[in-house]
Amino acid sequence: MPWITLLLALLLSACGPTPDSSSATEGGLSLAETLGAEEDPGYARATAPRPFVFPDDHGPHPEFKTEWWYFTGNLSAADGRRFGYQLTFFRVALSPQAPQRPSPWGTNQVYMAHFALSDIDGRRFFAVERFSRAALGLTGAQAAPFRVWLEDWQASGPAHTFPMHLRAAAQEVSIDLRVEQGKPLVLQGDAGLSQKSAAAGNASYYYSFTRLPTSGQVHLGGQTFSVTGDSWLDREWSTSALAPDQVGWDWFALQLDGEEELMYYQLRRQDGGSDPASKGIWVAPDGEGRLLRRDDVELEVLATWRSPRGGTYPAQWLLRVPRKELELRVTPLLADQELDVSIRYWEGAVEVSGTRAGRPVTGRGYVELTGYAEDPPGAKVRH
Template sequence: MFANRTLTAIFFVIGAILVFIMMALMGTREEEGAANDGVIVSDALSAQEDTSQYARVFEPRAFSFPQDHGPHPDFKNEWWYYTGNLETPESRHFGYELTIFRVAMAPDQVERASGWATRQLYMAHFALTDVEQERFYSFERFNRGAMGLAGAVAQPFKVWLEDWVVIGAEGENIFPLKIAVAQDGIALELELDAAKPLVLQGEDGLSQKSAEPGNASYYYSFTRLLSKGEVRVDGQSFPVSGTSWMDREWSTSALGEDQEGWDWFALQLSNNTELMFYHMRKKDGTADAFSGGTFVSATGETRKLSLSQVEVEVTDRWQSPHSGIRYPSGWRLAVPELQLSLVITPFQQDQELNLAVRYWEGAVQCTGTYGEANITGVGYVELAGYGNGRDEPMPK
């Protein structure tokens, strides 16, 4: 999720590749409430794989739009990541996540006569948090990038897996975007429009994840998307509006040998500013020096943040009744140089996606101060790489 997703969010999809292949071929799906032995990020990434023939992220590049909204098949993996907080006119609150992943299974396309032949596989996650009913729904799908079953195109922008789809406007500007996704009585239809310019994360869009050369991604975000549409839950339809966040990343990288996962925050504050920050966690529980983030001002200017500039303290923990994993579940976050101080709490604790890759990603709310002014906010937090048998402390 640096993406998420995500963070955001960032390399857990690589860890699902073997599971991904098996389930793509069988056409199976995981549904809400289904117990499974999902892959833990650090365990999945312990397998070594030769990625030398794929493109890698070694230096900054010039981005080109709308082309870069589309796929980058020379890289091992990429994702299109959307999260948001929505409310009805009566203030019923919903959170949502939709992430579509592309994974290359071979560096070169092999010419074959079959229309089913492809080296690209797609995986998608859809989750909805219904705060009033204290319900969390999560689903996943897998399919191959052939025969129109799944894919991505730059212009006009479209990324889809079967009937889960994100479609952009024609021309250079992809907005407004339209999201449509539905499964088992849970559905979301939204229109998203950008209220802020595109943000290049890291160094001009190059986000370095560890010390190893090439362990990086190309990463950009739209940090405030005005959102309106409809949520459907068990036969009931609710008009909703709110804000969403879009993350885009592509890479061939994996976690470094001493890294285990990450804690990723994407927050939209009531003073029209946004904050993205992620801790890359080492296996000893400390924060990696390549942790970082970005603060976006009310007028769209960005400020890069390093590990030393952001203070994060865990205030609560929650143990999943589904997996038994114990996750952080409340935080104090401060950026002293900005005079920003926040208390962050989940809208509900149970927002674990117990799918082929198991992680916690959920809607959060925050209160605090910015300078001398009181502020509130909403956002999403992703917690990946937990479940290794230790009670991992959140690095400070």
């Protein structure tokens, strides 16, 4: 579900055309400003379940305002050294129709990408952001053969999509990974329609690959590590924004031993409660996905972390799913996995321990937290 890009899409719309590319920025609009932007009625909206067609739906859907290909994963080297990674590509439409311009630079589509690496044993976190307009081959996406790219960062695969090849490099870090299909994809929400509030059309089309065996290399500070592990891919497209009383979300993607996975996102309201549209999915070892509604999940914050850049985030959780007899403690592997990009948010590798039907269970995963880095109401973050 990670849909930080909804905010960034609105930010881009408010700021106008972006440069062809850029590295990490130092701030952006306030979250309140971004959430308050109005939607353009010229875009398509997710209003009802639809049939998914593959490999076509692995490619872009330019009639919708925003879209993302969201890879996260936990990796280990042969000596046990652990890494987490995030490689995400966001497509953003700046207008419903392409401009009628003879210039080869003319386009209504821009792309943004985030690349982050968590060096768990080294206690370091790296994150970089890039932008480019979808012109002259600088960035784009296609379904068959599969490819989404921004300059030399890319995810690519054959006509049938897998195996995928992920590549990204910045500063002193890079990844070169092969991602295999493990479990089949699962449709989130109502047959792939993921409602984000009670408002009609405030929804996305959303599917996930919850366990993708991964191998390859991590390069860090002149060292090369051969790694293996599991990745998670979220695919989502929409034309929607948060409801007026929603301030952010907590998103969990957890891979448990025993080949079970759990995704849950909690939409937070201004009054401190969780929105009824909060939901998730439980994926059984055979790949069958089972919807989890807000009332199926209990989420308790056990600790917090104060960002040196401002804002206080949850830093440990107790997550319960009573009807699955599941009780999990979710703990970040590094405290500071905050991406200081256009709009600051926390996204990082976590470890999981607990019980399932009274038996011990462990796991790994990723958590995304948005809306915690805001200044007090009425204040603005730096531009």
